[in-house]
Amino acid sequence: MASNLPAPEGTEIQEPPTAGAWGEWNPTEDSVRPVRGKHRVAKQRGGLARSSTVLGVGVIAAVGASGIATAQDRPQVAISLPSLPDLVGADKSRQEDGGSGSADSADGRIGIIAQQSVQGADAGEVLRNRILQQAESQQVAAEAKTRTEAQAEAERAAQQAAVQEAKEKLEAARKAAEEAKAQAEAKAGEEAAAKAAKDAEAKAAQERLAKPAGSYFLPTSAYTLTSHYGDSGSMWSSGHHTGLDFAAPTGTPVKAVSGGKITSAGWSGAYGYRIVLELPDGTEIWYCHLSSMSVTSGAVGAGETIGRVGATGNVTGPHLHLEVRKGGSTTDPLAWLGSKGLNV
Structure with a gap:
């Protein structure tokens, strides 16, 4: 930034470019001539360093405001941020050389940059919290889904076990019915055989009794x-x-x-x-x-x-x-x- 001291008559001073073109302006001996007498042009001490500092702080604020997600997609770059006392010391030096206007302007810029940094940090924190909340909600949803699937699997297993138990009971009942039927048939067969034998014996007795009463035999032979x-x-x-x-x-x-x-x-x-x-x-x-x-x-x-x-x-x-x-x-x-x- 140029000094607030007036230039001597007959001295031609070129205006410096804007802040965005600092990298392209290189002052030469012809552009800045020495002034004789009491008035002199302020030396450009620390101007490039201060501009670099301001640019660095602005980059940090821009990164914070644009969101952590965008910053995470790019490779990390180490940026050094000078402490406020260094900036204030540099401005005091310039104030001693050129007046109080430069100090006031520098203090204002430092406050704006600090405010932007805080706002960027707040925005980044909000985005971080939002991402954490989203991750937490996704985790809760995943756990709920896992519990639901486990409960459904347990219910399916219980239903399969119940169906298997019912099949086994039905098979046991069928076998018991077949065994009971076989026993009943066997018993009926035994009863039928016993009845047939009894009927045959009764018939034989009737036939023996039906023989003529006048039939007689000797009680033994070869006697x-x-x-x-x-x-x-x-x-x-x-x-x-x-x-x-x-x-x-x-x-x-x-x-x-x-x-x-x-x-x-x-x-x-x-x-x-x-x-x-x-x-x-x-x-x-x-x-x-x-x-x-x-x-x-x-x-x-x-x-x-x-x-x-x-x-x-x-x-x-x-x-x-x-x-x-x-x-x-x-x-x-x-x-x-x-x-x-x-x-x-």
């Missing part, structure tokens, strides 16, 4: 009569024989002399194993000293095998002891068999 009815001796507790003995090998079949029903079968003391056959007229036929019993209850037909010859009870050898009883009293078996047309 020898050894003791008759009424024989006396100490071998019998009553003192005499109450039946007819058919001596035969052990295991010889014993047959029903006629159709009837078995009323008793089992061990009977001195008689050994005994079967009692009751005929339709009430006559009882006793089969004693048996080695085994083939039929122990129910109806039997004439000539059906009901047991086998043995030597159980009070005996001296294997034989069939046959008794015929009517009304609880014994009768001669040989006579009774003969009355039925049998040749003993």
Whole structure:
């Protein structure tokens, strides 16, 4: 900036260019001539440095005002900012050389530049806060989205687990129903088989009973009569024989002399194993000293095998002891068999 001192007459001084053209104006010895006498042109001390300082502060303010985002897109440049005391000292030097007008003007420029710097800094802080708020809101939105997705995933997993559990329960119920059906069918089959067997047995009994009442058979075969009815001796507790003995090998079949029903079968003391056959007229036929019993209850037909010859009870050898009883009293078996047309 030019000095406020008047130039001497006859001295031609060129006006300096504007602040924006400081880089192109170079004062020479011809442009600035020395002044003789009391008046002299102020030396351009520190003018270029001061202008550079002002330019640097303006650049800082412009960068701050244009926003941090624009500054971040460019490479960082180190700028040195002189302290206010240096600027004030330089202006005081100029004031001593050229007057108070220059100091006042410099102070005004420094205040404007400082104010612009503060405004730029405030604008940058506002932009920074705005960016931070935007980043925070984006982070909050991202966290909310993550929570929503996690909750949705948990709900989907729960639904899948519920569907899988329902499928497993349905499959278990189906298997249980199939097992119950199979058990019911098996039970029904068993019941049907048992009923069929029972029906067959009943039918066989009816067929045996349906045989003619006049059909009679000898109680055994390949036998020898050894003791008759009424024989006396100490071998019998009553003192005499109450039946007819058919001596035969052990295991010889014993047959029903006629159709009837078995009323008793089992061990009977001195008689050994005994079967009692009751005929339709009430006559009882006793089969004693048996080695085994083939039929122990129910109806039997004439000539059906009901047991086998043995030597159980009070005996001296294997034989069939046959008794015929009517009304609880014994009768001669040989006579009774003969009355039925049998040749003993």
